[in-house]
Amino acid sequence: MLTYDVQIWGIRKRANRAAAYQLRWRVGPRPFSKSYKIKAQADGRRSELLSALRNREQFDEETGLPASEVQALKSPTWYAHTLAYTEMKWPGASAKHRAGIADALATVTPRLVKDGRGAPAPRVLRRALYSWAFRFVRDGEEAWQRRVDAQQPPDEIAAALDWISRKSVNISDLNTPSVVRSALDALALKLDGAPAADNTVNRKVPVFTNCLRYAVERELLPSLPLAKVDWASPETDDEIDFQFVPGPKLAKQLITAAGAQGVRGRHLMAFFGCLYYAANRPGEAASLRETDFTLPEEGWGEVLLSSSTPRVGSGWTDSGESYDSRGLKKRARKATRAVPIPPIQVRLIRDHIKEFGTAEDGRLFRAVQGGHLLSKEYGEIWKAARLAVLTETEAASPLADVPYSLRHAGVSLWLESGVSPAEVARRAGHSIAVLFRFYAKAIHRSQERSNRQIERALEAAEEED
Incomplete structure (x- = not known):
């Protein structure tokens, strides 16, 4: 049970004790104490408890700890949470979205570790996460099972997954802005450390965000921690370059x-x-x-x-x-x-x-x-x-560089021919918002033509008067 009824006493020194400096406090009706060999340690812990009390944090009557510390003790690791998240998402996701989730989580998870001692090679760890931990296969009864549980992985893959399971930070650590920033910075880089393409970053960040939302849903985090960090996804110019x-x-x-x-x-x-x-x-x-x-x-x-x-x-x-x-x-x-x-x-x-x-x-x-x-x-x-x-x-330019350019050309032709944006969006399978974001210049030219037609009609009406 959590309570605000907390009293923290001063440090007491007890003679002839190995841990002579005793910190005492009370939570509700229950007294608690902890002894330290060095007075500075006892003072430091007392300051932590006082800080939690000043911040109007409740304490747990069972353990005597602030609620945040109790939550941290019960918190699963980030890696364990990603396993739960991918298991939840897999059945209803398209194949492309499944691969996208695995890609984003395999990028960010290696960054969210306590330390890098004994770390496997980055490419091995990524393969272990992307192809084994975050991928599912059918078992003999046609039920989905994580690949690493259904098949025997190579030794280096098994070792990499064992390492990440031990070194992964607790999910509660994501409440710390510096940890969140580290994760976001990782999403902005390729495996070799070079900056990732803007579209790649903007594809991966929503997966990370959604994984955090699932932590809030599971009551592992009190709220979405992204608001604590001044970090924004890179701006992208989605508008199509019509010269190509x-x-x-x-x-x-x-x-x-x-x-x-x-x-x-x-x-x-x-x-x-x-x-x-x-x-x-x-x-x-x-x-x-x-x-x-x-x-x-x-x-x-x-x-x-x-x-x-x-x-x-x-x-x-x-x-x-x-x-x-x-x-x-x-x-x-x-x-x-x-x-x-x-x-x-x-x-x-x-x-x-x-x-x-x-x-x-x-x-x-x-x-x-x-x-x-x-x-x-x-x-x-x-x-x-x-x-x-x-x-x-x-041929050396981006002009019609991929077959998809034909789709862009088809949509542009409709707009240039005067078809209404709403009808173009329907035929192309776009939303109106996406159409305006990608084809703004073509729409603008179409509107200019329509304006001239309206102006001619108005001028004709004035001449009749």
């Missing part, structure tokens, strides 16, 4: 050039068309089936998006495949998104089906061996298409 986004003419040339790269190029030509003409994400386009399309003989068609299959790695997916089959990004699992497609894309899809057919499950695009399309495959075709179309200087 291909326009309609160049986008068509690149798609055509991709189709000229042999049989694989022809197979992927319609795939690249989906990225541009329907502004699909690569993972969305890779999972498209013939039944997802409405392909009229003439005019506009439509594609109905309902899933995405981003490549993550077999260690993070439920199925054990290297890709993760899930719903649309940041949408309910069963949500769909209908996107009109222009006649040129309708023809591309029709020609693709006529020449290549579909996989057994109806997928339009597949790997050479018939499995799910790999980013390495379409990346190589795209690289060849760029070299075929761009000048040497352009």
